[in-house]
Amino acid sequence: MILDGRAPIGPIETQWERHCRDLKLINPANRRKYKIIVVGTGLAGASAAATLGELGYNVETFCYQDSPRRAHSVAAQGGINAAKNYTGDGDSVYRLFHDTVKGGDFRSREANVYRLAALSNNIIDQCVAQGVPFARDYAGYLENRSFGGAQVSRTFFAKGQTGQQLLLGAYSAMLRQIRAGNVRHHSRAEMLDIVLLEGEAKGIITRDMVTGEIRTHAADAVCLCTGGYANVYYLSTNAMGCNVTAAYRAYKKGAYFANPCYTQIHPTCIPVSGDYQSKLTLMSESLRNDGRVWVPIKKGDNRPAGEIPVVERDYYLERKYPAFGNLAPRDISSRSAKEVCDEGRGVGPGGRGVYLDFADSVRRLGENSVRQKYGNLFEMYERITGENAYAQPMRIYPAPHYTMGGLWVDYNLQSNIPGLFVLGEANFSDHGANRLGASALMQGLADGYFIIPHTIANYLAVSGPGKADLDNPEFAKAREDVNTFIAKILAIQGRRTANDFHAALGKIMWEHVGMSRSEKSLKTALRLIPELREQFWEDLKVPGGNADLNQELEKAGRVADFLDFAELMTRDALSRDESCGGHFREEHQTVEGEAVRDDETSSHVSAWEFRGGHEIPEMHKEPLVFENIKPAVRSYK
Amino acid sequence: MRSFFKNLVGQKILMAVSGLFMTLFLTAHLLGNMTIYTGGLNAYAEQLHALVPLVWISRISMLTLLLLHIYFAIKLTLENRDAKPVGYAVSKNIRSTFASRNMIWSGLAVAIFIIYHLLHLTVPAASGSVSLDSMGRPDISGMVVEGFQGGLVAVIYLVSLLGLLLHIIHGIQSSFQSLGLSGEDAAPVIHRAGIIVALVLSAGFLSIPLIIFVGIVKG
Amino acid sequence: MKLILFIWRQQGADDPGKLVRYDTSEISAEMSFLEMLDVVNEGLVKDGKEPIAFDHDCREGICGTCSQVINGVPHGPQERTTVCQLHMRQFKDGDKIYIEPWRARAFPIVKDLIVDRSSLERVMQAGGYISVHTGCAPDANSILIRREDAETAMDAAECIGCGACVAACPNGSAMLFTAAKVTQFASLPQGQTEAKHRVCMMTEVMKHEGFGSCTNHYECQAVCPKGLKTSFIARLNREFLKALDSPEMPESFSGGFLNRGNPSR
Numbered sequence A: 001m002i003l004d005g006r007a008p009i010g011p012i013e014t015q016w017e018r019h020c021r022d023l024k025l026i027n028p029a030n031r032r033k034y035k036i037i038v039v040g041t042g043l044a045g046a047s048a049a050a051t052l053g054e055l056g057y058n059v060e061t062f063c064y065q066d067s068p069r070r071a072h073s074v075a076a077q078g079g080i081n082a083a084k085n086y087t088g089d090g091d092s093v094y095r096l097f098h099d100t101v102k103g104g105d106f107r108s109r110e111a112n113v114y115r116l117a118a119l120s121n122n123i124i125d126q127c128v129a130q131g132v133p134f135a136r137d138y139a140g141y142l143e144n145r146s147f148g149g150a151q152v153s154r155t156f157f158a159k160g161q162t163g164q165q166l167l168l169g170a171y172s173a174m175l176r177q178i179r180a181g182n183v184r185h186h187s188r189a190e191m192l193d194i195v196l197l198e199g200e201a202k203g204i205i206t207r208d209m210v211t212g213e214i215r216t217h218a219a220d221a222v223c224l225c226t227g228g229y230a231n232v233y234y235l236s237t238n239a240m241g242c243n244v245t246a247a248y249r250a251y252k253k254g255a256y257f258a259n260p261c262y263t264q265i266h267p268t269c270i271p272v273s274g275d276y277q278s279k280l281t282l283m284s285e286s287l288r289n290d291g292r293v294w295v296p297i298k299k300g301d302n303r304p305a306g307e308i309p310v311v312e313r314d315y316y317l318e319r320k321y322p323a324f325g326n327l328a329p330r331d332i333s334s335r336s337a338k339e340v341c342d343e344g345r346g347v348g349p350g351g352r353g354v355y356l357d358f359a360d361s362v363r364r365l366g367e368n369s370v371r372q373k374y375g376n377l378f379e380m381y382e383r384i385t386g387e388n389a390y391a392q393p394m395r396i397y398p399a400p401h402y403t404m405g406g407l408w409v410d411y412n413l414q415s416n417i418p419g420l421f422v423l424g425e426a427n428f429s430d431h432g433a434n435r436l437g438a439s440a441l442m443q444g445l446a447d448g449y450f451i452i453p454h455t456i457a458n459y460l461a462v463s464g465p466g467k468a469d470l471d472n473p474e475f476a477k478a479r480e481d482v483n484t485f486i487a488k489i490l491a492i493q494g495r496r497t498a499n500d501f502h503a504a505l506g507k508i509m510w511e512h513v514g515m516s517r518s519e520k521s522l523k524t525a526l527r528l529i530p531e532l533r534e535q536f537w538e539d540l541k542v543p544g545g546n547a548d549l550n551q552e553l554e555k556a557g558r559v560a561d562f563l564d565f566a567e568l569m570t571r572d573a574l575s576r577d578e579s580c581g582g583h584f585r586e587e588h589q590t591v592e593g594e595a596v597r598d599d600e601t602s603s604h605v606s607a608w609e610f611r612g613g614h615e616i617p618e619m620h621k622e623p624l625v626f627e628n629i630k631p632a633v634r635s636y637k
Numbered sequence B: 001m002r003s004f005f006k007n008l009v010g011q012k013i014l015m016a017v018s019g020l021f022m023t024l025f026l027t028a029h030l031l032g033n034m035t036i037y038t039g040g041l042n043a044y045a046e047q048l049h050a051l052v053p054l055v056w057i058s059r060i061s062m063l064t065l066l067l068l069h070i071y072f073a074i075k076l077t078l079e080n081r082d083a084k085p086v087g088y089a090v091s092k093n094i095r096s097t098f099a100s101r102n103m104i105w106s107g108l109a110v111a112i113f114i115i116y117h118l119l120h121l122t123v124p125a126a127s128g129s130v131s132l133d134s135m136g137r138p139d140i141s142g143m144v145v146e147g148f149q150g151g152l153v154a155v156i157y158l159v160s161l162l163g164l165l166l167h168i169i170h171g172i173q174s175s176f177q178s179l180g181l182s183g184e185d186a187a188p189v190i191h192r193a194g195i196i197v198a199l200v201l202s203a204g205f206l207s208i209p210l211i212i213f214v215g216i217v218k219g
Numbered sequence C: 001m002k003l004i005l006f007i008w009r010q011q012g013a014d015d016p017g018k019l020v021r022y023d024t025s026e027i028s029a030e031m032s033f034l035e036m037l038d039v040v041n042e043g044l045v046k047d048g049k050e051p052i053a054f055d056h057d058c059r060e061g062i063c064g065t066c067s068q069v070i071n072g073v074p075h076g077p078q079e080r081t082t083v084c085q086l087h088m089r090q091f092k093d094g095d096k097i098y099i100e101p102w103r104a105r106a107f108p109i110v111k112d113l114i115v116d117r118s119s120l121e122r123v124m125q126a127g128g129y130i131s132v133h134t135g136c137a138p139d140a141n142s143i144l145i146r147r148e149d150a151e152t153a154m155d156a157a158e159c160i161g162c163g164a165c166v167a168a169c170p171n172g173s174a175m176l177f178t179a180a181k182v183t184q185f186a187s188l189p190q191g192q193t194e195a196k197h198r199v200c201m202m203t204e205v206m207k208h209e210g211f212g213s214c215t216n217h218y219e220c221q222a223v224c225p226k227g228l229k230t231s232f233i234a235r236l237n238r239e240f241l242k243a244l245d246s247p248e249m250p251e252s253f254s255g256g257f258l259n260r261g262n263p264s265r
Helices: A010-022 A045-053 A093-103 A109-128 A164-178 A247-250 A285-291 A316-320 A330-342 A359-365 A367-385 A440-463 A473-492 A497-513 A519-538 A551-577 B002-004 B008-033 B041-050 B052-083 B103-127 B140-146 B153-176 B186-214 C033-047 C118-125 C147-157 C164-169 C176-184 C195-207 C219-223 C231-242
Strands: A035-039 A058-062 A185-187 A189-197 A198-206 A214-218 A221-224 A264-269 A293-294 A356-358 A395-404 A418-423 A604-609 A620-623 C004-010 C018-024 C096-101 C109-111
Touching: A035 A045, A035 A198, A045 A164, A045 A185, A045 A440, A058 A189, A093 A109, A109 A164, A109 A440, A164 A185, A164 A440, A164 C118, A164 C147, A185 A356, A185 C096, A189 A214, A189 A247, A189 A395, A189 A473, A189 A551, A198 A221, A198 A473, A214 A367, A214 A473, A214 B103, A221 A247, A221 A330, A221 A440, A221 C231, A247 A418, A247 A551, A264 A285, A264 A330, A285 A367, A293 A316, A293 A330, A359 A367, A367 A473, A473 A519, A473 A551, A497 A519, A497 A551, A497 C033, A519 A551, A551 A604, A620 C147, B002 B008, B008 B041, B008 B052, B008 B153, B008 B186, B008 C195, B008 C231, B041 B052, B041 B140, B103 B140, B103 B153, B140 B186, B153 B186, B153 C231, C018 C033, C118 C176, C118 C195, C147 C176, C164 C176, C164 C219, C176 C219, C195 C231
Parallel strands: A035 A058, A035 A221, A058 A185, A221 A418, C004 C096
Antiparallel strands: A189 A198, A198 A214, A264 A395, A293 A356, A356 A395, A604 A620, C004 C018
């Protein structure tokens, strides 16, 4: 089937405005008759709940954390882009649009990206009014910095904690609506299924993570704001609880999963130190502004960094990409690091690491000014590794960080299931095959504050209020299915822990569906994943029962979904027979090892439809048409 | 205003204000007492008592402040204990001090002492049961010297003033904090100044019974 | 290295709970504290025992989920460090480590080391926001903010809401938490309109939720993983004094608007 993103036609500059004019509205007095469920309360979810509540809808929110303020949006460090052009360096909505489409390696939907760029300015206004303490200059104006290879300064930031501050802003707006009685929130509640009535999303099933109770919730529409799936790699910069369950179970109910193979591997993370490693920590990309990346020229050179003379060092990014050097985009830097480590030139335990050296900057600027700029990052590095990065180079290695793929949505952020809307990282729409720095926060907030309030009204006005009734047998059936699933997990009583399986899956994914993929590696993964899944359902051990707080049970459910999802992701990577953005196929590269895109055959979104059990899912294509920006080779040489 | 008394920040502000006024009173009291070293205590007492209305205003307001201070001290202490019903198996204090953790006990010591002190010196002086000195004034000085002859009295004063010392050491900086007067730069200064004031006050008061006890000042 | 752990185990809110001893070996100095507990838990699960329940999520010191009192100190011995960022090199072979949950009336224990911190949510609901409708904000640069004020606001806004301040406070007071939010908004021009209402309501709700009052022990500042300062509490007190004459001072507070129906779930 050929999918239609339903983007409005006509000049891109006025598409959204014209579209809003055509969308149906709901009378303020009638809005409270409509109930909207929002699952996940990070940037996208909290901002959506706040705005929908403010408009007068009856909103119910859910998160697995003990507070919405802990959603993993909180961990974003760098900043948020906006086309304000406050620095007067020639930025504009069009340029931000252009950079984002190009950064996404021409695999995103133009109309969505343009709207995102246009709304970016409203986000900054909104956040400042909410009291988000963005950095200011001495005259009291907002400060900007350049980020992630952009040629303009358009990134707004709040120290190194921009994500935290934006999330707290959205969270506070949501609390205001809780106080006003428009939003009812449930913490420690995990969504385990979605309920369809006559093909439309009208409710969800949740598990109360404290009492184990399985609850049904009916509504007129459901918004999934449940984040990305980078934890399919086990080790990632995501929080321990981040999972694909909500999205995957929606997929199993018929929602299409788009481009699952697009994952972003961030180049500057602290390397793995041992088998017990539970997660990876990101160091802000800004470090690459002053640090130089190198490895020894000789294989297996075990001398301490300081004893390796300059002539025996390979500053490989500067060598290969003289124009951008250490600031090359994320996918390119990550892949280069993997290459040199594969050659046996990696440093640190296990040889999975490269040096990020500040010695030259310390010499040039003095230790104090380096400390001023990056002091907190150096502190964090020392806390984790016990090493002083002023005296010896940092060791870094790439780590899974963000996932561009997600549930397929149209221009209205509605999935192919009517009434099911998907926002933020959980959808696939705006970043194409690679996300630029400082644009994830922008997308989450644009979706939640400014897009969903308009588009959801259009759906609700057509569908009418109060169609869902908890007495409908579909709810009882969905609850029964969830109960059966949990009972099945508890009944296995094997020997291995959920964590054990998760780690094993992560290893398969990292090795075969990681930074670079080949037909051979993907086919190996397609063999290994079902094997592991089989072992999981035979040998899993979950102690305790369902009737109270059981963290092992929570984990097991999520790992079960990751095991299924991993296969879908691999299948997508195999079917995408080109290299683009974060998806690098070894078969498609230039002699210098650069990615080669295939616009002839692959300029489309791959949206996968569940076919039941472990049947091969069916792929639907949404063709991508570029009317405004001509696809070109992405070169950072 | 009723709600001010009910709010826990309001209550802390009341504690701070009453505490600071009582500290001011103590300072004035100490300055007056110091006249014993110059032999002018009787003259000072006579002058003071010539201002009868002022003395009563001061007595009544001090009593009111004291009662308020005690009432809220007990109330807050009980509420705060209730807010932390279970402690830790291993406990460790980093910034809190012996003085800060024992305000209710040092306060209790001071409160008992005040009653004793009033009965011991103020009531006899006020009731006119004091003999007259050579100039026909009530011989407060003589009464004091006589009152401090026993070793037990000196010990009671010593212990009570130690309580006062602890109470004021925490009390002064705490009051400034509760009134919002201690910024980031000022806080350490206020902290140190508070300790100095506490030391000066306690040492000043303590000097009198001690010096009398060892016999330097005689009637 | 080998360690002797004493960990608080409590099946649920009504269970009395007790400290249980666990002997561990093969703990590496490079592990984080939570990875050490992961190892203990993996062992327990493989032996068919219930693992130790503890809260954690981002494991990079920013979400504020992790909450353990280690040898009497919330978040453990390293200054300005959450439990998840604490590494085992801070301990020696053979150390005895006591691990207990946050303790306060307002933080009832859910299970083992997990407590219910929804009381902090309700303090925030009382006024931890600036009321602005989505889409009606003026241009961001039309509100000028002195750099020092923006920095004060940012310092206060760093609070991660972990509740270590409450856990450390001998009075179980949430004053540093509350003061941080009051200070953030009091430092900004956007926050002025609701400033009086905010400070009154947040402190009222704080009491209503069973937190104690601040008697200036300053333990909170010592354990705060983000280094929040007690000068914020002085600021709150100042803001409260400013609100003295205002009609915003509530006569009595019944807890009416709070999201009580479903506190933590």
